[in-house]
Amino acid sequence: MVTTRNSRSDVVAAAGRLFAEKGYHGTSMRDLGRELGLLGSSLYSHVDSKQDLLVSVVEDGARLFQASATASLGTDGSASDRLRALISGHVDVVLDNLDVSRTFLNEARMLDDRHRAKVIEERDRYEAAFRRVLSDGAGDGSFRDDIDPKTASIFILSMLNAIDRWYRPGGALSREQLVEELSLFVIDGLG
Amino acid sequence: MVTTRNSRSDVVAAAGRLFAEKGYHGTSMRDLGRELGLLGSSLYSHVDSKQDLLVSVVEDGARLFQASATASLGTDGSASDRLRALISGHVDVVLDNLDVSRTFLNEARMLDDRHRAKVIEERDRYEAAFRRVLSDGAGDGSFRDDIDPKTASIFILSMLNAIDRWYRPGGALSREQLVEELSLFVIDGLG
DNA sequence: CCTACCGATCGGTAGG
DNA sequence: CCTACCGATCGGTAGG
Secondary structure (H helix, E strand, O other): OOOOOOOHHHHHHHHHHHHHHHOOOOOOHHHHHHHHOOOHHHHHHOOOOHHHHHHHHHHHHHHHHHHHHHHHHHOOOOHHHHHHHHHHHHHHHHHHOHHHHHHHHHOHHHOOHHHHHHHHHHHHHHHHHHHHHHHHHHHOOOOOOOOOHHHHHHHHHHHHOOHHHHOOOOOOOOHHHHHHHHHHHHHHOOO | OOOOOOOHHHHHHHHHHHHHHHOOOOOOHHHHHHHHOOOHHHHHHOOOOHHHHHHHHHHHHHHHHHHHHHHHHHOOOOHHHHHHHHHHHHHHHHHHOHHHHHHHHHOHHHOOHHHHHHHHHHHHHHHHHHHHHHHHHHHOOOOOOOOOHHHHHHHHHHHHOOHHHHOOOOOOOOHHHHHHHHHHHHHHOOO
């Protein structure tokens, strides 16, 4: 069979694709219908509103990043090992879920106040995983202790959250090499 | 006098503000008119189209970053000094022109193909300034030479291009401290 | 999931 | 910069 009815998760997945590519406000419900081979009005049997779709995509993103952080913190190993696990996990989440990640990173600000506040909270919890590992490393001598874990976390996450903007799978840099370069840069710097 | 007629640059400035805050597609010409105290239709005596406004804001951004890079490369000094100048210049451009920078970074992808291609070219030229300094530094022994200047440039620019998302003037970190932390992190890393 | 709509809003124009 | 519009498109609904 070539055609089947779409499920709600098909609709959410397609929404992630279009939101990532053209932005939330640049995507109409008719665009989304076309992507799925049906009319815009037919989408309302799957979702309550357009916002509803954005909420679903962004919550998927939050869940993925959170799950990755939890797994990485569960690792026993040095602070460097756990930092590397966080980096590697983040890279995997982004590259295995490009549309969701892009929507999570760029379109969450289009959410209404209530949902946006929730996302900010979830991002802060995720960032806290990085802060904790950096603090641990500063405490046990793995990392220098004159560096502010909060600021350093932001710098690291800035690098990680930009990967979707430039990395091309199949290009000169393999995923493993990317993780390696990131870890090297973060831990040793240019000097 | 409290009220004067708006100039074209007033309109472009207001457009930058709204595009930065609500996105290009999230801003209507009527929104923009309201911001300036006139009707949406009245804007067309200043601009040809909504796209025209986005082009102007984004080109302003490109010019600012380019000017900063040119000034920094003109510095004579070690590779570290010039890298620090590039970082400091970038921070100044972003923090002194938040709306333009945000629009340049987040909304340029909404441009039509022709203008988007131009912006990509300009960004690449700007990135080339970073690559050159990193290459110089790898050549004269200032920086390690097992690091790829292209990848490192991307990492550094990723940190710089995220500053608008989290930095709050008047907060715990002064602008000078921000530049200091960035330079330290980039050159020495965590280790 | 479609037919057949709804009121609101969109970017933009003619003519002053 | 306003008045007075235009056709197109928007998110969404009723009823099947």
